[in-house]
Amino acid sequence: MSAKVITIIVTKGSLDWAYPPLILASTAAALGYECRMFFTFYGLQLLKRNLRLQVSPLGNPALGSRLPVFIKTLPGVQAIFTRKARERLRAKGVADIEELRQLCLDADVKMYACQMTAELHEFTKKDFIPGVEYAGAATFFQSAGESDICVFT
Amino acid sequence: MSAKVITIIVTKGSLDWAYPPLILASTAAALGYECRMFFTFYGLQLLKRNLRLQVSPLGNPALGSRLPVFIKTLPGVQAIFTRKARERLRAKGVADIEELRQLCLDADVKMYACQMTAELHEFTKKDFIPGVEYAGAATFFQSAGESDICVFT
Amino acid sequence: MSAKVITIIVTKGSLDWAYPPLILASTAAALGYECRMFFTFYGLQLLKRNLRLQVSPLGNPALGSRLPVFIKTLPGVQAIFTRKARERLRAKGVADIEELRQLCLDADVKMYACQMTAELHEFTKKDFIPGVEYAGAATFFQSAGESDICVFT
Numbered sequence: 001m002s003a004k005v006i007t008i009i010v011t012k013g014s015l016d017w018a019y020p021p022l023i024l025a026s027t028a029a030a031l032g033y034e035c036r037m038f039f040t041f042y043g044l045q046l047l048k049r050n051l052r053l054q055v056s057p058l059g060n061p062a063l064g065s066r067l068p069v070f071i072k073t074l075p076g077v078q079a080i081f082t083r084k085a086r087e088r089l090r091a092k093g094v095a096d097i098e099e100l101r102q103l104c105l106d107a108d109v110k111m112y113a114c115q116m117t118a119e120l121h122e123f124t125k126k127d128f129i130p131g132v133e134y135a136g137a138a139t140f141f142q143s144a145g146e147s148d149i150c151v152f153t
Numbered sequence: 154m155s156a157k158v159i160t161i162i163v164t165k166g167s168l169d170w171a172y173p174p175l176i177l178a179s180t181a182a183a184l185g186y187e188c189r190m191f192f193t194f195y196g197l198q199l200l201k202r203n204l205r206l207q208v209s210p211l212g213n214p215a216l217g218s219r220l221p222v223f224i225k226t227l228p229g230v231q232a233i234f235t236r237k238a239r240e241r242l243r244a245k246g247v248a249d250i251e252e253l254r255q256l257c258l259d260a261d262v263k264m265y266a267c268q269m270t271a272e273l274h275e276f277t278k279k280d281f282i283p284g285v286e287y288a289g290a291a292t293f294f295q296s297a298g299e300s301d302i303c304v305f306t
Numbered sequence: 307m308s309a310k311v312i313t314i315i316v317t318k319g320s321l322d323w324a325y326p327p328l329i330l331a332s333t334a335a336a337l338g339y340e341c342r343m344f345f346t347f348y349g350l351q352l353l354k355r356n357l358r359l360q361v362s363p364l365g366n367p368a369l370g371s372r373l374p375v376f377i378k379t380l381p382g383v384q385a386i387f388t389r390k391a392r393e394r395l396r397a398k399g400v401a402d403i404e405e406l407r408q409l410c411l412d413a414d415v416k417m418y419a420c421q422m423t424a425e426l427h428e429f430t431k432k433d434f435i436p437g438v439e440y441a442g443a444a445t446f447f448q449s450a451g452e453s454d455i456c457v458f459t
Contacts, residue, residue, distance in 0.1 A: 042366065055367070073375055078367065120394065140333075141333065
């Protein structure tokens with residue numbers, strides 16, 4: 001029997017939303033799934049060589065829910081939330097995004113950058129880590145159409 | 154013929170984004186689907202005994218689109234949007250999240266809390282309503298891999 | 307062999323998040339997929355005759371990441387981000403949402419408005435472009451349950 005296949009569309013580019021697709025991918029690979037990730041729109045940020053991912057508490061009442069919204073807009077507050085999130089993750093032994101990303105590549109997870117949105121953001125292949133390939137819509141649909149699981153994250 | 158299966162990943166913890174997964178789940182159950190929900194990241198908030206869900210108009214131009222963004226950041230505005238949303242839902246006869254959640258459990262929807270992110274948020278089982286079970290990645294993939302529908306909300 | 311089927315749930319109503327589902331749909335149709343879109347919650351905004359879609363940089367650190375958050379809350383900044391996004395898209399030859407939406411309808415993509423959330427938002431059929439049909443949960447599940455790809459965007 002051939003391996004099960006998972007296709008993950010990655011559209012977000014913040015520190016917190018980087019985790020769900022990469023955790024899904026690394027776990028899928030560990031369980032023997034063939035895993036393909038398509039990074040598009042803001043998700044392309046996660047492929048950059050130099051990550052500067054941030055967490056924003058704005059528009060997300062589930063984060064820092066005891067803090068007035070006005071405080072969350074003040075200078076420096078996003079940086080504090082980002083630093084606290086990193087500290088919390090490190091304290092709990094969760095890998096950072098660079099490590100998780102490399103772990104996925106090492107486990108043969110395929111990472112595709114959406115060519116159309118890469119051009120829109122004026123990214124070139126040099127902006128991305130090695131191992132990333134460009135793909136268009138046809139490649140995506142070929143993968144998604146034969147997948148056991150396909151999620152849009 | 155065995156029942157169709159739906160797996161729903163729940164990652165958001167605001168009042169408005171709580172509805173789509175719970176409406177999907179309750180409807181699926183009513184239509185005879187076997188339904189499993191995996192709550193992770195901010196979605197774990199929806200499993201708490203005491204819900205204090207809020208709606209934020211920030212970062213969502215589709216909500217309160219006639220209001221200047223600056224007004225949306227002012228003290229009390231998120232509370233007003235939350236109260237108005239609750240009133241609107243009640244006036245239209247839509248169940249509140251506590252009711253919808255219980256309705257799902259009564260209809261045999263399985264609710265799993267992601268163990269890894271529960272630990273990250275320092276939630277214990279006591280924080281969650283009865284009926285919630287812990288699950289790891291293997292349980293998720295077993296469910297998702299055999300599902301007819303799998304969505305990431 | 308019958309055509310492959312894709313079902314797309316559309317829940318967001320901003321200019322940037324309008325693109326992923328519509329690009330998926332138009333590409334799917336071009337590749338011979340039978341494509342059905344279910345617009346619900348904020349996604350109903352994308353069906354309106356008069357679109358006034360905006361881009362918000364708040365709550366999305368991946369957008370305008372060099373700008374302090376406080377600046378992003380100031381009057382006029384959302385309008386600037388929206389105008390810049392439109393200019394960028396036009397310069398790159400990307401269709402605008404009205405065109406993309408019509409292109410989908412012309413390619414026989416089915417567009418359904420979720421009846422329950424349309425009532426919640428007090429939309430009537432007159433608010434929507436021609437070609438949109440109302441649908442309830444049963445229609446959605448019938449489509450999703452037989453789809454090769456089902457994504458929640």
